[in-house]
Amino acid sequence: MFTGLIQSVGVLHRLEPRGGDVRLSLDVGTLSLAGVALGDSIAVNGVCLTAVMLTERGFAADVSRETLNLTTLGALKPGARVNLEKALTLSTPLGGHLVSGHVDGVGTLLERQDDARSWRLRIQAPDELARYIAHKGSICVDGISLTVNRVEGAVFELNIVPHTLEQTTIGDYRPGTRVNLEVDLIARYLERLLLGDQAAASPPTGSRLTRQFLAEHGFFGQ
Structure with a gap:
């Protein structure tokens, strides 16, 4: 389980095809790997992955065909920035909401508007997820716990404050960007x-x- 509060922005170092699926090698940036062991879970853009190799600067994880088909991970290129969060513990403050790291679908950014120092985003979700998205409810976008400000059918609106823009990959978003979505558990x-x-x-x-x-x-x- 995770909280949806991003702990670091990492960088994809290598994407290695392996018999139909892939292995991702990532540089974790400022994320501390102290206490992380092989087999532990780390969320990458909201996708719960298992660390199969650890290095001084990062880790590697295998991504199955199922995950490649249902998320945006397979479209990443070396150098891509990714949101990272280690699994929560019983002593972790739950400042976001309960996130499983199991992506429900992929959405598309329709519009980005400046709103003072914040951004307003409009995202198109898959139709089958619309019933789970509620005004002032929680949703996880690329691993980030966010509050829904407005809903129109399968389109929902978010307000992104400066801190979130600085500490996550949302600042890279442009209309057409595809994002991993996990609805409220x-x-x-x-x-x-x-x-x-x-x-x-x-x-x-x-x-x-x-x-x-x-x-x-x-x-x-x-």
Whole structure:
């Protein structure tokens, strides 16, 4: 588990194809690897990866075909900057929100506007994730815990303060940039709990958590 608070911006040193998947070698920048052991988890742009090799300046991790297909990692080039966070411990302040490092989909930046010293971003999420994105709810973008300011269908808006711009890769974003998205973990579990016994009969794609379903179970007034 992670918090979505980025601890360092690293750099991709090498991307090595290996029998259909790849091995990433990364320089971790200012991230301390003290206490990190082989097999430990580190989030790279919001993707939970396992350290299979450690060096003085970084680590290497294998990325499966599944992860390459569902995230932006396979499109990275040597020299690309990435957001890094070590797995949280029981003593870690939970300043962001609970993040699993399991990417739900890839979004696209539609628009970037200056707003005083901040930026406002509009991001298009995959349609199937729209039901999990709520006004003033949490979302993880490339591993960064952020608050949703506005939602219009599958498009949501974020306000990025100067500190976040300086300490993450968001300052590199331009319209068309593809980003890893992880929706609020609680929303996913809530959906399954509300479905109750119907969850076992649900299709593998889509959701039965509709407005009609919620109305039938007393979530809307008469």
